[in-house]
Amino acid sequence: MLHYQPQMDLASGALVGLEALLRWQPPGQAMIYPGDFIPIAEETGLIVPIGEWVLRSACAQQKKWQDAGMFAGVRMAVNLSTRQFGQQDIVSTVLNALAESGCSPSWLELEITESVIMDNPQAATETLQRLSDMGVHLSIDDFGTGYSSLSYLKRFPIDALKIDRSFVRDITVDADDAAIAQAVIALAHSLKLKVIAEGVETAEQLAFLRKQGCDQIQGYYVSQPLAIDKLEQLMSDNKLRLAVETPGH
Ligand code: C2E
Numbered sequence: 430m431l432h433y434q435p436q437m438d439l440a441s442g443a444l445v446g447l448e449a450l451l452r453w454q455p456p457g458q459a460m461i462y463p464g465d466f467i468p469i470a471e472e473t474g475l476i477v478p479i480g481e482w483v484l485r486s487a488c489a490q491q492k493k494w495q496d497a498g499m500f501a502g503v504r505m506a507v508n509l510s511t512r513q514f515g516q517q518d519i520v521s522t523v524l525n526a527l528a529e530s531g532c533s534p535s536w537l538e539l540e541i542t543e544s545v546i547m548d549n550p551q552a553a554t555e556t557l558q559r560l561s562d563m564g565v566h567l568s569i570d571d572f573g574t575g576y577s578s579l580s581y582l583k584r585f586p587i588d589a590l591k592i593d594r595s596f597v598r599d600i601t602v603d604a605d606d607a608a609i610a611q612a613v614i615a616l617a618h619s620l621k622l623k624v625i626a627e628g629v630e631t632a633e634q635l636a637f638l639r640k641q642g643c644d645q646i647q648g649y650y651v652s653q654p655l656a657i658d659k660l661e662q663l664m665s666d667n668k669l670r671l672a673v674e675t676p677g678h
């Protein structure tokens with residue numbers, strides 16, 4: 430099943446995205462998290478049909494919400510794995526998921542990691558360009574944990590960088606992590622990219638990121654990834670808003 434985690438805009442305080450995150454719930458047993466099965470699915474190749482299911486489900490859910498007038502203007506973010514992105518027909522897989530669901534490309538964001546791109550930059554650039562031309566948004570996940578050639582970064586048609594949670598964790602106490610986060614924000618902005626910080630758990634981390642000009646945040650401070658009914662409940666209780674700093678504070 431998919432759970433969905435809110436992504437919030439710091440300037441407006443509004444919900445701007447929902448990241449679809451895979452969960453495996455064997456009947457009568459504890460929930461299994463992606464860290465325990467995605468690597469195996471990658472190895473066996475099962476990630477390809479699983480990833481296709483994720484894309485279809487996320488697009489179908491997005492279309493449902495948009496039709497119901499819920500989460501209007503909120504983008505659905507879906508993770509693509511290395512193996513999935515490397516498939517010859519990844520572009521048509523995305524196209525089909527959009528066509529079958531009736532979900533507009535501009536409501537979809539695909540998250541890929543640096544290694545996905547750097548594996549084969551030439552092919553990746555072409556694939557990303559085709560996805561971008563369709564109107565799908567693209568972001569680089571876990572940024573800073575892999576390696577990227579900055580010259581490629583400049584050429585990729587991407588919209589956002591996601592600062593990895595490992596840099597955010599100690600951002601207020603570790604000067605090196607703070608420096609890395611600041612540098613990523615500056616790099617993103619000078620390349621005209623948005624920057625989103627992952628794994629924000631405290632008001633202090635949020636305040637630091639806000640001060641550095643970070644655009645969006647995602648993390649337990651706002652909400653854990655949630656099942657559909659819980660997420661809809663939060664939304665209708667008007668709880669998916671972030672306090673916006675008033676001038677003078
Ligand atoms: P990711 O794409 O970087 O997703 C963010 C992960 O950080 C999620 O873990 C989320 O629950 C967790 N997280 C978010 N905020 C916080 C926080 O404040 N504190 C802490 N400690 N953790 C936070 P999750 O759901 O276990 O997923 C782990 C990874 O598995 C994802 O990292 C992604 O790489 C992969 N994954 C999840 N779903 C899919 C999928 O549908 N397809 C593919 N290919 N990969 C997926």
Ligand code: MG
Pocket residue numbers: 448508540570
């Ligand atoms: Mg992600």
Ligand code: MG
Pocket residue numbers: 570571591593594627
């Ligand atoms: Mg990440």
Ligand code: MG
Pocket residue numbers: 542570571
């Ligand atoms: Mg990841």
